[in-house]
Amino acid sequence: MNKFLAISIFVLSTLCTVAQVKKVIPTKPVSGSSSNASKTQDTKANSAVGGRNISITLTPYKNTWVYLGCYFGKNKTLSDSAYLNEKSYGVFKGKNKLTPGIYFIVSPQYAILFDILMDSKQQFSIVADTLKKEDAVITGSFENDLFKKYSEFSLVKGKATNDLKMAYSNAKTKADSLKIVNEMTAISKDVQAYQNNVIKQNPNSLLATLFNALKQPEAPPIPVVNGKPDSTYPFRYVKEHFWDDVNFNDDRLLRTPFFEPKIDNYFKNYVSPEPDSVYPEVKYMLLLARTGKEMYPYLLTKFTNKYINPEFMGQDKVFLKIFEDFYAKGDTTYLNPASRKTIIERAYSLMANQIGGQAPILDLTDTLGKTVPLYGIDAKFTFVAFWDPTCGHCKEEIPRVDSIYKAKWKALGVKVYSVNVNEPKIVEFKQFLAEKKISQDWTEVYQTKAARDAEQAANQPNYRQLYDMYKTPTFYLLDEKKRIIAKQLSLEQFDDVIAAKLKNK
Known part of the structure; x- marks a missing residue:
């Protein structure tokens, strides 16, 4: 059995019995709930082909609502509600079936009581007592019969494992420790054999799907090839077999708490962060x-x-590839108008300022009324700073830029092209520069109203779009040919990039 499954021996039997659902649960029916249903009605409904009809007797609750919740990726949500009558009886009922997966019964106090498997038929009954949640009886569901047997088996094995731990x-001797380790391995x-047998005997069952999704390949020993050990082979093997037997089009996997974390684990530990490594994996999925x-x-x-505002610089290229291969080809039907507008505008903004590409042209006006082109700056590095003199964060960061510039960057051949993005605040702009004694050899510029009006009349994109300038301050670092080599980093990270570039030269 691989280490992941060994650690998670109870993952399917005690998933979250003490967890809480976010308190967005109304004290009224949810979805297709029913109230004061009779057992006679329930019996007739259970013979129906369509929809869901899941009766529940949950003592000691009476004359109150209980809920049926499920996982949805990393989140938990409600799917249905049932009103328990004076006999603690109610029905989760609706015309449509729920997506199968791992579900849970939620108390009136919003605590998750116990898990169930939602099968494809959804015509079964639950009888449980909150004082003995582990003894809940589910009748009429083959999936839950399988689940119950595995739960009982895993509890026994889990207790034995805890005792061995x-x-x-x-343990007082190495021999004792080795013996215990061997017993735990057994x-x-x-x-693992139990799970494999479920998969073999019931390959289309929900439980088999869950076991397959939980699997993680165990790294093999390092092989010796032509007399040399191939130390990368175990990593490659795990990566190549990470998604064996997992069907990405299976909606049931979204109703589990472990599928999305497995995706995150894969990208964190098995995929290099470079966009050209990330995107093929994204596209494949x-x-x-x-x-x-x-x-x-x-x-x-x-x-x-994840990639529209990425964790690592340059990964916005992944978002652009998603846009080009999916959204631009018609997959915007999933989006509401506001989201569609945001994604399209952001994509077009990012297209103009990718790492390694030429910086968009800037021909702005300095404080003396003279036009100073960005491409007229002759420097090993050009640091472009977009900032607002009324922005609190800018008031902290711009003096820090000046400090590192005076202490280090100026001597390294860095020049600063400083852009006031709040054009009407020219007076405040000049006052701040004077009060903070910002270096006078910076190029301080802004866009005049006439230039902005002319730009709009010509239907040309403005510099805010071209530089993806949706927050202040926004910083870019350019090389001597005005190619973008870094953006959206901290000042310390920009300093590291400059040092690395100089070292490579």
């Missing part, structure tokens, strides 16, 4: 998920949000 911590193999009614829009949204 205690014994290991108290238990892990038993659990999106294409495989294309037929997933819920999975595809979910992953498309996830990757869009």
Whole structure:
């Protein structure tokens, strides 16, 4: 059994019995709930082909609402509600079936009580007591029968593992420790064998799908090739087999708490952060998920949000590739008008300022009324600073830029092209420069109203769009040919980039 499954031996039997659902739950029906349903009605409904009809008897609750919740990626949400009558009986009922996956019963106090598997038929009954949640009885669901048997098995094996862990911590000899480790390994193999048997005997079951999604390849030993050890082979093997037996178009995986974390783990530990390494992985997943009614829009949204404002500089290129290969080809039907507008505008903004590309032209006016082109600045490095003299954060950062410029950058051949983005505040702009004694050899510029009007009349993009300037301050670092070599970093990171570039030269 691999280490991931060994650690997660209880993952399917005690997922979150003490967790809380976010308090967005209304004290009224949710979705297609029913109240004061009779057992006679329930029996008739259970014979129906369509929709869902899940009766529940949950003591000691009476005359109150209980809820059916589920996972949705990293989040939890409500799917249905049922009103329990004076006999603690109610029905989760609706015309449409729910997406199968791991669900949970939620108390009137919004605590998650216990998990169930939502099967494809959704015609079963639940009888439970909150004082003995682990003894809940589910009737009429083959998926939950499988789940119950595995839960009982894993609880026994889990208790044995915990006992062995205690014994290991108290072991006095190496022989004792080795014996305990061997026993724990044997238990892990038993659990793995049980899971493999479920997968073999019931390959289309939800439980088999969950076991497959939980798998993570175990790294093989380092092989010796032509007399030399291939130390990268174990990593490559795990990466190549990471998604074996996982179907990205299976919407049921979204109703688990571990599928999305597995994706995050993969990108964090097995994918190099360079955009050219990241995007093929993103595209691969999106294409495989294309037929997933819920999975595809979910992953498309996830990757869009992740790379539209990326963690690492330059990864916005991944967002641009997503835009070009998916959104630009018609996949904007998933978006509301506001989101569609934001994504399209951001894509066009980022196209003009990619790392390694030429910086957009800037021909702005200095404080003496003279036009000073950015491309007229002759320097090894040009630091472009877009800032607002009324912005609190700018008032902190611009003096810091000046300090590092005076102490270090000026001697390294850096020149500063400083842009006031709040054009009407020219007086405040000049006052701030004077009060803070900002270096007089900076190029201080802004866009005049006449220049802005002419730009708009010609239907040309403004510098805010060209430089993706949606916040202040915004900084760029250019090389001697005005190519973008860094953007949206801290001053310390910009300093590191300059040092690295000089060292390479």
